[in-house]
Amino acid sequence: MTKPVILTGVRANNDLHVGNYFGAILPIIDMARRRSAEYTVNLFIPDLHSFTTPIDHSQLFDSIMNNARVYTAAGLPLDDDAIQLYRQSYVPAHSELTIILNNFVGFGEMERMTQFKDRSRSNDRVSVGLFDYPVLMASDILLYNARYVPVGDDQTQHLEITRDIAERMNHKFGELFTVPEPVAKQHQFFGKDQGLRIKDLQNPAKKMSKSDETGKGVIFLNDTPAAARKKIMSAATDSLGRVHYDKEAQPGISNLLEILTLVRQANGRAVSLQQTIGEFTGLERYGEFKKIVADEMSEFLASFQARLAQVDDDTILRKLESSEITANQTANQTLLRVQKAIGLRR
């Protein structure tokens, strides 16, 4: 009896910030911990997907390791055998299945992918790798017979194309692949709007993102508590002069209320956004409010960084290597099934 599979990939990223942490990493780690009794949870680092945006190749290997360290410091239990943690490029079947599936996917289908269209518009050298990104992603999912695939809104189209490819292949060659659940079912399963989306401190109209040039609106996980305090104290607010949760009229203050809620929770205080709002609404001194946010943020960063410093690289490498053995076994079984179906193997 095999347990259903939950699978998701988190791209290696050198400078993770609190927006990544609270918006993506922590919800995934919490999900993995909650679900691992009933599901097999595959968390993998899609390192072959890293080249689709310009990267510093000399940093790649270390940023992959660093991501695994951050997950561990965020609470990923490395001793749970129901959770697999592996690197895509250590399982060659991902590449091999991609080359096969490429022949069953239309050029026009790939050209219509919005992420491809967006990125190729802003990029003058559009690589075949970027074009083929969704097929590699389909291989990531289909090799492991995954049913549930939590992804952000920007990836739902890629999940739909994965379903299309799986159904097309099953129709042509018999039951080859498990078709992942449709996006609506995924949302039902994981809960839509997981986690709050932290905004840039200087420009609360946009998502916190490392592409912010000044870095003043972004709190990186490796910022010193003092640097983070400064960024919060100089966060953009408004001239209304009263704390109130209103994303339209007071986006900066609303963002700080959300940040405060998340870091309080991370610091072990079980408070909801509603409670935080109730506690601070009406306060007229923004400086006082910001100081409270800054204190909680400093506490969070200090304890996170202490946990990160204690993470042991050898333990992580052992986990990666043992998961990669299991991942290769599962992936190679699926690959062989495909190779037989299309006539490459007897």
Ligand code: TRP
């Ligand atoms: N494309 C995903 C992202 O940018 C990462 C990813 C690669 C992924 N392969 C995947 C996510 C397979 C889920 C399943 O976020």
